[in-house]
Amino acid sequence: MARIELDGVRKTFADAVALEAVSLTVEEGEFFTLVGPSGCGKTTTLRAIAGLSSPTAGTVRFDGEDVSDTPVEDRNVGVVFQSYALFPHMTVAENVRYGLRFTDPPRGLTADERVDELLDLVDLPGMGDREPDELSGGQQQRVALARALAPAPDVLLLDEPMSALDARLREQLRRAIKRIQQELDVTTVYVTHDQEEALAVSDRLAVMHDGGVEQVGTPVEVYERPETEFVASFVGENNVFSGVVADRDGDELAVDVGVTGADGDGAATPGANPTSDAAASGEETFRVAAGDAAAAVGDRVTFCVRPAALSPDPGHNRFPVALETTEYLGGITRLYGEWAGREIVLRLPEPPADDTITVGFDPADAIVL
Amino acid sequence: MKRRAYLRTAGVGAAALIAGCSAEPTGEDGSTDTPTGTTTGTTEGTPTLRVGTYTSFIDAPSTSPGAWVKEQFEAEHDATLEWFAPDGGIDYFLQRRNQGVTVDTDLYAGLTPENMVRADDNLQNGDSLFDSVDTGNIDNADHLIDEYQFDPQGRALPMGAAYISLVYNQNMLDERGVSGPETFEDLTTEEYRDALLIPNPQNSETGLEFLFWTINEYGEDGYLDYWQRLLDNGARILEGWGAAYGAYSEGEAPAVVSYSTDQVFADMSDADMAEHQIGFLNGEGYAYLEAMARFSDTDKPDLAESFISFMLRPEIQAEVAQRNVALPAVDNAELPEKFDELTPEPETVVSFDYDRLSGNVDDWLGEWSRQVAEQ
Amino acid sequence: MTAIRRRLEAATLPVAALSTLALLTLLFYYPVGRVLSEAILREGRLTLEPLRSVLADPFFFGVLAQAAEDPSVLWTAIEPHRIGPITYPFPNYKLGLFGFTAYQALLSTIASIALGLPGAYVLARFEFPGRKTIRSLTAVPFVMPSIMVAIGFIATFGRNGVLNTALTAVGLPRIELLYTLPIIVLAHAFYDAPLIARVTATAWESVDAGTAETARSLGASPRRAFVDVVFPQLLPAILTGALLTFIFSFMSFAIVLALGGLRLATVEVWVYHRVNQLDYGGASTLVTLEMLFSLVLTYAYLQYEARQRAESAARPAPRKPLFGPLNTDRVAVWAYVAVALVVFVTPMASMLLASVTGPNGFTLANYEFLVSRQLSAEAFQIKPLTAISNSLLYGAGSLAIAVPMGVLLAVVSTRDVPGSKLIDTLSMAPFAVSGVVVGLGLLQGLVFGTTVFGYRFTVTGAVAVVAAHAVGAYPFVTRNVAPLLATIDRSVVESARTLGASRFRVLLDIELPQVFAGVVAGAAFAFAISIGEFDSTVILASGSSAYTMPVAIERFIGRRLGPATAMGCVLLVVTAASFLVIDRLGEGRGM
Secondary structure, rough: OOOEEEEEEEEEOOOOOEEEEEEOOOOOOOOEEEEEEOOOHHHHHHHHOOOOOOOOOOEEOOOOOOOOOOOOEEEEEEEEEEOOOOOOOOOOOHHHHHHHHHOHHHHHOOHHHHHHHHHHHHHHHHHOOOHHHHHHHHHHHHHHHEEEEEEOOOEEEEEOOOOOOOHHHHHHHHHHHHHHHHOOOHHHHHHHHOOOOOOOOOOEEEEEEEEEEEEEHOOOOOOOOOOOOHHHHOOOEEEEEEEEEEEEEOEEEEEEOOOOOOOOOOOOOOOOOOOHHHHHOOOOOEEOOOOOOOOOOOOOOEEOOOOHOOOOOOOOOEEEEEEEEEEEEEOOOOEEEEEEEEEEEEEOOOOOOEOOOOEEEOOOEEOOO | OHHHHHHHHHHHHHHHOOOOOOEEEEEOOOOOOOOOOOOOOOOOOOOEEEEEEEEHOHHHHHOOHHHHHHHHHHHHHHOOOEEOOOOOOHHHHHHHOOOOOOOOOOOOEEEEEHHHHHHHHHHOOOOOOOOOOOOOHHOHHHHEEEHHHHOOOOOOOEEEEEEEEEEEOHHHHHHHHOOOOOOOHHHHOHHHOEEEEEEOOOOOHHHHHHHHHHHHHHHHHHHHHHHHHHHHHOOOOOHHHHHHHHHHHHHHOEEEEOOOHHHHHHOOOOOHHHHHHHEOOHEEEEEEEEEEEEOOOOOOOOOOHHHHHHHOOOOHHHHHHHHHHOEEOOOOOOOHHHHHOOOOOOOOOEOOOHHHHHHOHHHHHHHHHHHHHHH | HHHHHHHHHHHHHHHHHHHHHHHHHHHHHHHHHHHHHOOOOOOOOOOHHHHHHHHHHHHHHHHHHHHHHOOOOOOOOEEEEEEEEEEEEEEEOOOHHHHHHHHHHHHHHHHHHHHHHHHHHHHHEEOOOOOOHHHOOOHHHHOHHHHHHHHHHHHHHHHOOHHHHHHHHHOOOOOOOOHHHHHHHHHHHHHHHHHHHHHHHHHHOOEEEHHHHHHOOOOOOOHHHHHHHHHHHHHHHHHHHHHHHHHHHHHHOOOHHHHHHHOOHHHHHHHHHHOOOOOHHHHHHHHHHHHHHHHHHHHHHHHHHHHHHOOOOOOOOOOEEEEOOHHHHHHHHHHHHHHHHHHHHHHHHHHHHHOOOOOOOOHHHEEEEEHHHHHHOOOOOHHHHHHHHHHHHHHHHHHHHHHHHHHHHHHHOOOOOOOHHHHHHOOOOOHHOOOOHHHHHHHHHHHEEEEEEOOEEEEHHHHHHHHHHHHHHHHHHHHHHHHHHHHHHHHHHHHHHHOOOOOOHHHHHHEEEOOHHHHHHHHHHHHHHHHOOOOHHHHHHOOOOOOOHHHHHHHHHHHHOOOHHHHHHHHHHHHHHHHHHHHHHHHHOOO
């Protein structure tokens, strides 16, 4: 088990910066997830931890010890790749045993005992003599996991291990990985682009974007208290608004989003002539809970409201949404619509009869970023 | 000196380790050490004479005089004879000299006039690969055949000769209803269309001397025209003597440019003599001359001279001629009648001497090859 | 203990890289460089004048050189041509020596592909007794000395050859092939078509049957499925073979002169001629141009190859039995077999026949000659058994050096390091440089020696021969291994590293077993190169007992070809047996 520290790790390739000065700490025994869209630098970070690529600048420490110059084979990490990467010319058992050529098995086990133990652990008992290409994708990935764990690594690194699997298998394997991780208590860094997966399995996660870390926290923190607009819209669905603080009353802000509201910020795209439309079709000033935000009158702020927080019931912050698409998700309906040139997402128990619905939200449900 | 001696020993040790690599100290001025004669060294008291030659003189599939010469020479002299036949023949030694490396060989046996001209043309400042031999010390020098002498500086002493001639297959010519070609012009007539194979003068001594022969016949202004007519009549120029003679043996053409000693070999293998007829064009044969010459940096000039003297003795000449299937270079060598019968001689002997060749060979060959290979 | 072992392993690759570099420098770049430097040095000064004057000489560059002088030649040279009743304008361009050389190389490449591809099809897609043996023997033509091929071809295609005898027997007219361009092209195909067949068959066997089946299920006819799906997967292998064939044919010399005569001269003929005249400057200029041409071609090819990295296959298609009811497929195959018998087998068979034929019919005299030579040869003469054992020893030694070297360079060339394509291209240089000049460089640089720090270092004899062979052979290993290596998933390699394996162990445990077929194919050709090599061997072995079988064959050529053909047959038998052994050994490992 090891505590991993990344200190200002930077990686540039010939023509582009892949990672800008990333600093992170992964605690011993923690299940830590790097999540973000493709190209965000999460795999580059994982490779830097593994020693598969050397950072242009910065240090990687395991338990306080600088391992930046330690070659990959001496770092005692286990890696599972998206493509399984089983050795095609070896049987399942030979694959799992491979790492034991270089390290003695733990607890005085023989190599064979260790292989059997791990095949049991990943629910593939007695499959040792199979060839990799006789196994299904899910089974192959379990073998890859067993192989990575066999030498009892200090750190387990999982690089999108489930992307190639179908949804059902993915959930099964996700639970298996989580169970095994808890059983072995091994420090684990998990890379995924799937925020739902990240929320489901992690002790903590780091949301990455454009080569940098946007936010680090527990799933609850990241979901409920996104710190940046990117996190707000990437982790779970969100409706993002931005505007100017017109008034401040203790913990509540009055934010004017209508007039000059959105001048190109991400989710809030201005309509052709938002001013008059907005004025005609709903409130332009929303009341939102300030939270920790120290915004004063005249400041520009962005806030978000989860789809589930928008409903026809609340008395404040009401605005009309022109509905466009409806998706029935089983027990709940997701609706996409438009208000003042902005795309709005709603979640309602049942779809409304009209193609326009007026919704509102409680100031406490808005999160100022 | 001590350090150097040590290094030398160390070098030898290392050489033993990687067998075939060696390091020898060179002189202070960067040029090579004073010549030590041979690299193989001398056994206690018995000097080694290293003689360069061409491979077929010592190792031909049919017959070669090398072994016999070595045995006889060693029986008479308190010396070891070491044959050395590098690929590339005389050019090997010339290149060594040009690179500033000792020649490490005492004399060369089998030198042609072209070789001598080439060696002189490619060395600077009148330097010579060979030095002249005092014929006063050569027992049988008076009997050397005059026509075979080609070096005006007296460095090369003739060792033997052969005649370049046509060899033709009368059985094949019978199918055409013609007899053997008798003149150069015959070869350009319809009767001898597609009839001749010629070794490439660029690669073979045989072909080169045939080229000289045509220059002798048609002059420097006319030989290219003759060759053009020859080629237009289907004559083929092949890689070398081996390729040409091989194709001839397979019946690809009824005639090939080769040697007048052909029937000796045919006799050895009981071949059909009709397939080994000798044709002297215009009654001539071009003399393929080979000589012996002593390398100028030998440290055993006397032993080298003894070897030359030995080689020119009539009985040795006679034996070497038979074993090498060539003609002796002295007029008092007695050959068996059968050998004489099998080696017909032309009415007229043609050959270019040193002065005729000097400075010309490259030009002739250059013009000729461009004309032939023109695409 | 593990720590020491790990440290040793970690050092293995860098040490191997340095040794490779040292070996290449000593036995290739230095000797060749010192000769080639004469192409751009005149009296100690750099000049491009010699290169320029060759480029501007119509003798060498034909219409290109003429057009540089006077572009009007490009249209004035267009003259009416006629096919039957049709007259059409066609340029009557002068090719020049380089143009002709490239032209005949192109024809040879096309012929080799035409003869090689059906062979690959038979080897990869059919099952028949002796298939593996025939596959192993495909490398045999490669070792044949040119003089032997010339003899075999004359006996097969000559005026009185097998082909013409057969034609006249059934009342057809003779075909005069000798001393024409077609016979040269055919002789090049004799050497190189088996190479293309073997390389392509290896690729074909690893084409996943699923891809063609998918195409069929989408409505493609078997032919369409082949053209659209299978062929593109074979293309990299075919082009590898084609590139090698083109370069070998471009550099061809002895076979061109022996079967075509000087009128069909190639650049290499001129190089040899210049070297014979001791005009090293002139030779170097030509060789430099030859080399640049070959290397540019190689570079262009490698760029293409890099884009063609396919995943290795899971399930090859099952083989069809060769013997069975005749259908169009089998009729075509049998027709090909007939052609292959004439082109590949007859020349070798006729050499065998020549070795047991004397003026008076059947004889064993030629073999008796070999035996008597063995028993009674002087120290300065060649003994057949020594030649055989030397050849085998050098072949094995060359393998031992060329395979690690070739694999190492394949690893370098497939890694995403800057300049890897350039390194890959340069690693092909031993194929791109004239054998004549390599020989000259070895003679001057190694046999005569080089003076360093007041000592003259010379390298000759067996060790030098083996090293020179290895240098000439390793590109085969690289070319066979690199494309396969490139198909291995990078994360497979990385997985092994994270499990604690050093880069060297990964190569040994993970990568090599997956590309073993390529290693074996490369090894077989490397062995063949060593066995057949003549130019360098004869120079480095000069005056010692380090000679090989091809040197012995050359020595045994006399008025009668018998002794040489007998030695040629010994060479054939010994190498054929060696190839069988190499492939059997290879089969035990690999996938």
